[in-house]
Amino acid sequence: MIETWSIFDVIGPVMVGPSSSHTAGACFIGLIARQIFHTEPKKVHIKLHGSFGEVFRGHSTDKAILAGLLNMPPYDLNLSKSMEIANEKKMQYSFESCNLGANVHPNTSLIEMSNATKKITVQGESIGGGKCKITAIDKMPVLFGSEKSCLIIKHDIAYQILSDVLNIITEKKYHIMEVDTPCYKDRVLLLIMIRENFDDEVIKKINKLPGVIWASYSNHFSNYNQKY
Amino acid sequence: MSKQFFSAKKLLKLIKEEKKTIADLVIESENELTLRSKTEIRENMKKRLIIMKESIERGLKGHKSVSGMIGKEGLKLLNCVEDKNMVCSKMQLKAASYAVAVMTCNTSLGRIVAAPTAGASGILPGLIFAYLEEKKLDIEIGVDALLTAAGIGLIIANKSTFSAAQAGCQAEIGTASAMGAAALSYMREMSAEACIDSAGLALKNMLGLACDPVGGLVEIPCVKRNAFGISHAFMASDMVYAGIKSVIPFDEIIMALNDIGRSMSVRIKETAQGGLATTLTGKKLGLPFLKNGKNNKTVE
Numbered sequence: 001m002i003e004t005w006s007i008f009d010v011i012g013p014v015m016v017g018p019s020s021s022h023t024a025g026a027c028f029i030g031l032i033a034r035q036i037f038h039t040e041p042k043k044v045h046i047k048l049h050g051s052f053g054e055v056f057r058g059h060s061t062d063k064a065i066l067a068g069l070l071n072m073p074p075y076d077l078n079l080s081k082s083m084e085i086a087n088e089k090k091m092q093y094s095f096e097s098c099n100l101g102a103n104v105h106p107n108t109s110l111i112e113m114s115n116a117t118k119k120i121t122v123q124g125e126s127i128g129g130g131k132c133k134i135t136a137i138d139k140m141p142v143l144f145g146s147e148k149s150c151l152i153i154k155h156d157i158a159y160q161i162l163s164d165v166l167n168i169i170t171e172k173k174y175h176i177m178e179v180d181t182p183c184y185k186d187r188v189l190l191l192i193m194i195r196e197n198f199d200d201e202v203i204k205k206i207n208k209l210p211g212v213i214w215a216s217y218s219n220h221f222s223n224y225n226q227k228y
Numbered sequence: 229m230s231k232q233f234f235s236a237k238k239l240l241k242l243i244k245e246e247k248k249t250i251a252d253l254v255i256e257s258e259n260e261l262t263l264r265s266k267t268e269i270r271e272n273m274k275k276r277l278i279i280m281k282e283s284i285e286r287g288l289k290g291h292k293s294v295s296g297m298i299g300k301e302g303l304k305l306l307n308c309v310e311d312k313n314m315v316c317s318k319m320q321l322k323a324a325s326y327a328v329a330v331m332t333c334n335t336s337l338g339r340i341v342a343a344p345t346a347g348a349s350g351i352l353p354g355l356i357f358a359y360l361e362e363k364k365l366d367i368e369i370g371v372d373a374l375l376t377a378a379g380i381g382l383i384i385a386n387k388s389t390f391s392a393a394q395a396g397c398q399a400e401i402g403t404a405s406a407m408g409a410a411a412l413s414y415m416r417e418m419s420a421e422a423c424i425d426s427a428g429l430a431l432k433n434m435l436g437l438a439c440d441p442v443g444g445l446v447e448i449p450c451v452k453r454n455a456f457g458i459s460h461a462f463m464a465s466d467m468v469y470a471g472i473k474s475v476i477p478f479d480e481i482i483m484a485l486n487d488i489g490r491s492m493s494v495r496i497k498e499t500a501q502g503g504l505a506t507t508l509t510g511k512k513l514g515l516p517f518l519k520n521g522k523n524n525k526t527v528e
Binding site for chain 2: 011017050077129
């Protein structure tokens with residue numbers, strides 16, 4: 001994948017300090033993870049690797065990721081109060097410094113989200129200047145950022161659902177940019193990236209297909225760019 | 229033909245062929261990438277410039293940083309702008325004081341525009357607003373200057389990184405300084421080639437800069453480094469104005485930045501495990517903010 005940098009990534013994001021990679025980028029990872037979980041998780045465990053794990057306290061990396069998981073954007077002035085807000089909402093949270101390996105980007109976070117019915121892990125790296133990439137979902141390698149919308153479907157390897165999903169998407173006249181299907185053991189992730197935004201109607205239809213474990217989407221952030 | 233550019237070489241080629249400014253081409257390439265209208269792109273950039281101005285104003289009020297180590301630096305500099313005993317020019321002092329003000333706004337958890345990162349967010353607002361005020365120019369020229377800077381930033385983003393954790397401070401203050409030098413040269417009505425040359429000179433002298441912040445906080449040395457980044461941009465722009473060129477082309481300087489970034493130890497790449505962070509004083513001040521208060525050997 002070629003990185004696509006918008007000038008609003010270069011001059012931006014509009015954010016609350018102190019660090020673009022350790023605060024704003026971290027918040028974006030949380031925001032995408034939250035979109036992938038689709039509802040507010042009841043419990044989150046956040047692992048911080050490399051530079052994230054070393055200096056998270058001074059950069060409020062922990063608070064920023066939690067803020068993202070609470071659906072707060074990086075320009076929200078309440079970002080540094082995310083722990084209090086999580087307590088009020090009775091969301092359980094915990095943090096851990098860890099080492100995910102030498103080849104992992106130094107600003108990486110592995111987020112485990114769960115509620116009574118599901119558990120999803122999302123790994124993302126903050127690549128500098130507030131930009132981030134999601135690199136794994138449920139241990140399966142993926143690669144997408146905030147510049148396109150991504151539909152994510154986890155399904156059983158025994159079922160072929162690609163053509164049904166494509167039918168649902170083409171009905172909507174979306175422009176498909178990329179399709180990816182990483183797998184792990186008997187599970188497959190089907191990722192479809194588009195230029196437009198997905199909506200819940202698509203998810204409802206996909207959930208009716210056989211073998212689907214969960215389906216969700218992460219929409220791109222150009223709306224965020226339009227606000228500021 | 230595509231208006232996307234991933235190198236200074238391609239950008240200069242497009243400028244020559246189409247007889248346009250860097251700012252025009254930046255808008256066209258953004259329009260191609262995101263399909264947003266050119267007016268909308270310009271308006272959004274202007275909004276960001278206005279947020280930059282608000283950060284300067286907030287910073288000059290002198291809010292204390294999270295750790296308490298930083299506070300009134302911007303105001304102190306601004307008070308000396310008219311002082312005849314200062315050796316820097318009035319414009320330069322003003323730009324430096326604004327840059328430091330934005331950084332104090334950032335460290336006291338105020339709202340800023342990362343340009344290109346939060347740790348280097350003072351340089352562009354400082355340069356642009358000091359120049360506009362001193363020369364009594366319209367804000368629209370500032371928008372064009374910001375777009376010119378964005379063009380330089382895009383080239384670096386596509387060929388390298390803005391992440392100090394990956395390539396040290398040269399990727400943050402170095403990049404911002406290069407972007408600022410181009411913006412300054414644009415406002416002085418110098419050619420596109422001169423803008424890129426100024427950026428090259430500024431970046432070249434920032435190569436090898438370590439990221440070793442005390443306690444891992446974006447405070448020491450980051451805040452004051454923004455003022456020095458301003459000096460680099462001024463000197464680079466003046467040198468090019470005097471007819472000096474950057475011998476190494478801009479694209480090759482970025483390759484040098486990557487090479488040096490790779491050879492740097494992780495201790496001096498935003499981990500607070502080396503350099504200033506592990507000096508006697510750095511350790512004493514920074515320890516409470518680090519993971520388990522753990523730290524490496526002290527440098528004596």
